[in-house]
Amino acid sequence: xxxxxxxxxxxxxxxxxxxxxxxxxxxxxxxxxxxxxxxxxxxxxxxxxxxxxxxxxxxxxxxxxxxxxxxxxxxxxxxxxxxxxxxxxxxxxxxxxxxxxxxxxxxxxxxxxxxxxxxxxxxxxxxxxxxxxxxxxxxxxxxxxxxxxxxxxxxxxxxxxxxxxxxxxxxxxxxxxxxxxxxxxxxxxxxxxxxxxxxxxxx
Amino acid sequence: xxxxxxxxxxxxxxxxxxxxxxxxxxxxxxxxxxxxxxxxxxxxxxxxxxxxxxxxxxxxxxxxxxxxxxxxxxxxxxxxxxxxxxxxxxxxxxxxxxxxxxxxxxxxxxxxxxxxxxxxxxxxxxxxxxxxxxxxxxxxxxxxxxxxxxxxxxxxxxxxxxxxxxxxxxxxxxxxxxxxxxxxxxxxxxxxxxxxxxxxxxxxxxxxxxxxxxxxxxxxxxxxxxxxxxxxxxxxxxxxxxxxxxxxxxxxxxxxxxxxxxxxxxxxxxxxxxxxxxxxxxxxxxxxxxxxxxxxxxxxxxxxxxxxxxxxxxxxxxxxxxxxxxxxxxxxxxxxxxxxxxxxxxxxxxxxxxxxxxxxxxxxxxxxxxxxxxxxxxxxxxxxxxxxxxxxxxxxxxxxxxxxxxxxxxxxxxxxxxxxxxx
Numbered sequence: 001x002x003x004x005x006x007x008x009x010x011x012x013x014x015x016x017x018x019x020x021x022x023x024x025x026x027x028x029x030x031x032x033x034x035x036x037x038x039x040x041x042x043x044x045x046x047x048x049x050x051x052x053x054x055x056x057x058x059x060x061x062x063x064x065x066x067x068x069x070x071x072x073x074x075x076x077x078x079x080x081x082x083x084x085x086x087x088x089x090x091x092x093x094x095x096x097x098x099x100x101x102x103x104x105x106x107x108x109x110x111x112x113x114x115x116x117x118x119x120x121x122x123x124x125x126x127x128x129x130x131x132x133x134x135x136x137x138x139x140x141x142x143x144x145x146x147x148x149x150x151x152x153x154x155x156x157x158x159x160x161x162x163x164x165x166x167x168x169x170x171x172x173x174x175x176x177x178x179x180x181x182x183x184x185x186x187x188x189x190x191x192x193x194x195x196x197x198x199x200x201x202x203x
Numbered sequence: 204x205x206x207x208x209x210x211x212x213x214x215x216x217x218x219x220x221x222x223x224x225x226x227x228x229x230x231x232x233x234x235x236x237x238x239x240x241x242x243x244x245x246x247x248x249x250x251x252x253x254x255x256x257x258x259x260x261x262x263x264x265x266x267x268x269x270x271x272x273x274x275x276x277x278x279x280x281x282x283x284x285x286x287x288x289x290x291x292x293x294x295x296x297x298x299x300x301x302x303x304x305x306x307x308x309x310x311x312x313x314x315x316x317x318x319x320x321x322x323x324x325x326x327x328x329x330x331x332x333x334x335x336x337x338x339x340x341x342x343x344x345x346x347x348x349x350x351x352x353x354x355x356x357x358x359x360x361x362x363x364x365x366x367x368x369x370x371x372x373x374x375x376x377x378x379x380x381x382x383x384x385x386x387x388x389x390x391x392x393x394x395x396x397x398x399x400x401x402x403x404x405x406x407x408x409x410x411x412x413x414x415x416x417x418x419x420x421x422x423x424x425x426x427x428x429x430x431x432x433x434x435x436x437x438x439x440x441x442x443x444x445x446x447x448x449x450x451x452x453x454x455x456x457x458x459x460x461x462x463x464x465x466x467x468x469x470x471x472x473x474x475x476x477x478x479x480x481x482x483x484x485x486x487x488x489x490x491x492x493x494x495x496x497x498x499x500x501x502x503x504x505x506x507x508x509x510x511x512x513x514x515x516x517x518x519x520x521x522x523x524x525x526x527x528x529x530x531x532x533x534x535x536x537x538x539x540x541x542x543x544x545x546x547x548x549x550x551x552x553x554x555x556x557x558x559x560x561x562x563x564x565x566x567x568x569x570x571x572x573x574x575x576x577x578x579x580x581x582x583x584x585x586x587x588x589x590x591x592x593x594x595x596x597x598x599x600x601x602x603x604x605x606x607x608x609x610x611x612x613x614x615x616x617x618x619x620x621x622x623x624x625x626x
Contacts, residue, residue: 022557022558022559023311023312023314023557023559025558025559025560027558050440050441051440051443052443053443053560053562053569053571053588054560054571054573054586054588056573056584056586057586058575058583058584059584070558070573070575070586072560072571072573072588076440076454076456079461079462081560083558083560102441102443103438103441103442103443103596103600104441104442104443104593104596106596107592107593107596111592115275128268129267129268130267130268130271130625130626131268131271132268139273139276140275140276144276146276146277146280
């Protein structure tokens, strides 16, 4: 049986990038995020990737497209693994859900929405999962400072900026001197105010 | 004088309709009950919103995140080595296994995960298996205590105490071990540790057997959990379950066997699987896994290169000054080692750009780290695939139809830990 990345390529053609291999792991990239559900559906039904290990998201801050969503697929019968990636632009910040294919994607997609603010079209219950309902920011975005931002959701919760005495010990490798290499608080230098202030869309 | 009395006997269709009406009335009274986040049976801070019809659960909505600390965000802001103590606090019932999983994930990114010295591999396997026994003992003890069997809890906690003693003499800490380093482990086995470990293994088997006689054929225990919350094979795979919960549903999948890492290839052990996927099967799988871990540990003690005192000076770290800190005497006397030490401490281990995922068979399931690196000493993005998070997502599927009092049994059989779930 030929390798699954090539089978995907044979089926979807130019939609699938050339498979990249690193440390024995194969990654393919889908050029159009709107097709992700179709590709995943094919991978499950025809290529036997019945197990979705994980979905993660990356914030390519300062680049366009800004988001990358990463799917880790596994075939439990022959132990084959495949990573599918797709880019999503910041204006759109939306791609189709794969909930119809793997039930486990329910919480993974909610987590990505919660942490990065990427929405999944067709997800029936896209709510925050780790942060509380009504929290205004998306904390895993690169322009969200490590120390946090003060928030005040009336009668629900409020947070202050974390006191950073003694930690967490931030490290910025490659900086010129020890003080800038290990600052107590890291605020991304080029973060424009208001970028991550994108409100909860339903709020 | 006889009187004639009309007796009205409704036909069967009318009787059914009346009965259905009564049933409707009874079903109308739905109640929403909030369980947790601070509830002894939720083993941490899990909140479940239950919709009850009498004693029957009609809907369950888990609410997680009460222990969210932003570990993934923190990881992006420090070197790979600095993150090791944070991994202790993921599954805080098996910190050694988390340390091993994390170190292997970073080593995979570096490309040295299959070049570790054999002694290091054996030490790490022993750590992971001790952590498995410890975690399963706690899971079992808490599960049994929630069901009212307090004796088992006392038995298993006595044994866990011995594991903590072993951890203390091995790592210097009982709980937050931070034992592994990128490319190896922080120190070699202390003198006499293997003997202590062997003594512990002999004792733990006795106590596992004792717990087994108290539970496995106990009528109350079996009646309470058998055929409860059955997870079919299809559901288990579709919901991404891993670890004993996946194997309890009859799927023979264990990363130690299916994608062998460290020296698991050289060790002889079996993977227990369940047949029906109920709470009882998950309990049996964990019981057997502890015995298999004991078996693995015995083999490790016998086969470990260098033996107990490492007279032959087997290395425990990879031989690469750009990954592992050099010995202190050399730092003081040699320029090259001084530079390596300086670079490692200030900038971290220089990882190549790229992305890797490594999944480790943790006691609770597959603990995976997806690391996206742009080069340098810190990850650009690190995603932690927490088994408890994924395992808990099946609650809305299996709770409806169970009784209110079954919730504690099901939660006990799923064996989760919130530190890992919420990250």
